Amino acid sequence: VWALKRQALELLVAVPLTPGRRAAYCDFLAAQGRALEDHALWCALAEVHGSDWHHWPAELRDPRSDATARARSELLDRVDFHCRLAWLTDAQLADAQRAAREAGMAVGVVHDLAVGVHPGGADTWAQQDAFAHGMSVGAPPDAFNARGQDWGLPPWRPDTLAASGYAPYRGLLRGLLAHAGALRIDHVMGLFRLWWVPEGRPPTEGTYVTHDAEAMLAVLVLEAHRAGTVVMGEDLGTVEPGVREALARRGVLGTSVLWFERDWSGTGRPLAPEQWREDCLATATTHDLPSTAARLTGDHVTLRHRLGLLTRPLDEERREDGADTAEWLALLARLGMLPEGGGDEEAAVRAVHRFLLRTPARMAGVWLPDTIGDRRPQNLPGTWDQYPNWRLPIADAEGRPVTLEELAASPRLHRLMDVLRPRQEPPETGSALPGTRTAPPGARPA
Template sequence: MIEAPEVERETPSEALAALARACGVSVEYYAIDGTLVHCSAAAIRAALTAMGLDASSDAACARSLDALEDQEWLRLVPPVTVVTAGQERTFPVHVIDGDPVEVALRLESGEVRSAPQVDAWVPPRTVGNQTMGRATFSIPADLPLGWHRVEATTNGRRGRGYVVVTPERVSLPSEVREKRPWGLTVQLYSLRSERSWGIGDLADLADLCALGKARGDADFVLINPLHATEPVAPLTNSPYLPTSKRFMSPLYIRVEDIPEVAYLPSQQRALLAWEAERPQRLNDSDDLLDRDSIWRLKSAALEEVFRAPRSAGRDALFEAFCLREGAALEDFATWCAIAEAHRGLPWPAEFDSPTSSAVAAWRDENAERVLYHAWLQWICDEQLERAQSAATRAGMSIGVMIDLAVGVHPEGADAWSYQRVLAQGMSMGAPPDFYNALGQDWSIPPWQPRALEAAAYLPFRDLVRAAVRNAGALRIDHVLGMFRQWWVPAGHIPVDGVYVYVDHEAYMGIIALEAERAGAVVIGEDLGTVEPWVREYLHSRGILGTSIAWFERHDDGAPRVPEDYRADTLAAVTTHDLPPTGAYLAGEHVRLRAELGMLGDGSIEDAQAEAARERQAFIDIMLERGWILPDYNEEDLIAGLHRWVLNSPALLTGIAVTDAVGERRAQNMPGTDTEYPNWCIPVTDGNGVPVLLDDLFEHPRVRRLFRAIKAARA
């Protein structure tokens, strides 16, 4: 392993450490090898500054610590209280000492209930020149699930906050628990059909769901995040670094499926068909996906359709969509229109905030372009809804499984719209581990915990709500970030960061509530070093984990046999951050890592020998259990490994489309940027021949693997 660089770690003073602990900022942590690491005072101070606190000196830290407690006493009611259904909970109400106060609970239904006061005297506190008193009130245990309001009135003051009642557990459909279904996993953009515009789209997703159920009895399709990318080229290739998680990428729209296309004049329809021919010719090529050229062609066609007249009923539906999405859609569409107009050039300083008068004036002057970008989101929403509907009509018990990325681009729409609740000058990442001794900086701005709480978690709720609205399941990438996050201050190397602990009860409770209301299963990607209590907590809330065969090992490196896997997981042989199984079995990942200079100080011979030992350990167990025969070939090994995960108690099992067709190229090589064409690989078979969705289920390798799956589940 490459040695981590030395960091000058000035020991934090007791005043700085006390403020850090009060804000959930680590002053020390245990590294992956068990070593206790002390965080640098500079990193701690930077994290606290990003939270809006003055930590510049010991005296400033002491004042900030006092101000934190004062702020709580100055709030009439807390901005948000997240509770679990069936559990009684109290909350404080602060008034000038001796003043009367009335408190009521206004439920989502409109019903108003009184909040009973609890006999729990707390000594008053002097804040400034006022003496504040605290009254304690109870949240009844029988409140229904939902976002309710607490309203308090005292002499000349009114205060409002949210009471969020969340389910104890996310419900799992009985059919899922009894059947333990399997499904397909795919990077949607990579799987094209004859009608695709050079990239997999939402119509392809609908067809994949229907065909997957009809041809293989699959019950879900897990896809990459569909989050929004830039409105003009160059587009970011990674679906895990979007400009917005709240909205979708119009790149996935199937132009011909927009209802207005059918009513275009015949000459315009002919022109549209002609425009589609150029990107459709790319479908039979194994060349890398070129999002920029595809989007230029598709966006030109979409603009033509946007200008076509809509019926009164369609206009009403569009209006209803805009009203439902509200200010968030207006801000996003405005950002897209401004970004489109400037095309990579710096914006005027007065455009830095979505609430500025300059932005409001610009939006009024460019209302048609703002409307166009809102319309694109409506079309995305309609087509994703159609895909989920196709899945359920075909008989899938789950359907579309949406992936929720960790964060957003630091210069994107969400970073602009939500800047008041993001930690400025901070980036999420990961501390050093056995795979990356330098640590990682993902260039993702994290939520600012104090600001997000003050906003009652509404921005977070809205993006989760949008994610599950048209899905049967939600996969949360790096779910550990809902518990603690590695913050890297701007200008610091990734190893010089701090852990920031966040309110996991609030995060996971809100996810559970929104998923329960949408009828969606939730899966957390909990790979890596995980404290045991975290997995226990996820299990207690009905949130499934993730098991990847290559990572399921004992301390001595031996494979964990399938019957020892956790039951409450989505199990799979591989993931999008690993090579397809055929490449892994052939040791091609070692060769590629060596070519990219990612083996560290070890030799390629040692890495190949270790990979061979890992592979042989799996083969020996499969031979012993009769899952492969002694004269096995690559296809037999891939089928045997899928029998492996299917024989585990895991509730869900994912089968990668790349494994099914014998693809050898990895979709992503973590730790690389321009060195490898991440997220640009179209689906091909073991011979490098493109495989289209139209032919996928007739492909000989796919049919053989499906027979093995059927046998394993018999």
């Protein structure tokens, strides 16, 4: 795919720039400075020596060496090519956000801040002092993953960040926020502490390393305020006491996933919608969790068993999972959100989203595969090469990949969208003028 895209992009870059576009390109180069130059040079060197800089000739592993400076001159055309691609991408992101806002979207494009970068990529090559080499971030054992997780990503060095005035972190945020209406932070607990795993050791032998959370949050809030951007964090899994409160005080939304929202300090039963927190994005699932269809059918338990991820017998896992799902479905039925009754998977998916809209959450999220019944998780934590993470095209309930046109025309998708659309208030209520639309109580879809 990249080989074909590169051919097309090279044709595009070969088109001469008009004076106005040339000036815009030069302004972009000046604004991005060394960070863009380093990225483009890494891309050019990777075309020659491979995509992991640890395997390059020794003299090129240092971005400031004389040999690297000579390579920059020798590969000037390829460096410019990759700078042009970054510029075109930036311009297209700006256009996309502008079009979204002009179309009436309150938020528009939502960018994602990943928990880390590739260990052999441009970031770790250009900013070697900022990363802890020989370490990987992950997660300790928890209820969803009893073996713990190793994500294969090098962590920031807290001491280097502090010594630099958090310059790498600030630069990262500014790039992400430049054309964003909102920013989602993956594993937002990483601003407070991260689970470090020594290279070659299992995740169970890791340990927590803390950041200066006050400083990390201050930089985040300042940059988001300057950009006028909403920030939401994925605060799921093992969350240190006080983290959610610290985020809420600074206006950073959390993430509440339906299946996890229970009265853990009391009955253990599912939380009624009015008991959910307000400062959150409410959703049925995330990219790291089973789709709603898989959750309802129990397919996710079978998949994890097949991949050797369960720590208990399959029958025991199935019984517990089935009881959990049945309890939620019973609540949905009692609340009148499941008029079709049990046994209808698609109706249950709609009922789940009716529930989300009933909560006081500021935003409600829809997982795109849920709109057509896809049963496969996009990412399965705890797997490396055992499962095709991030490589699955969206498919229907039968597992058949669908095109964008088929997705947009899907009757199942449109039936779910009818649930999410603002309801028409009858004129006699006096709550709205005839022909206007009022939002449903609780959350608004995002």
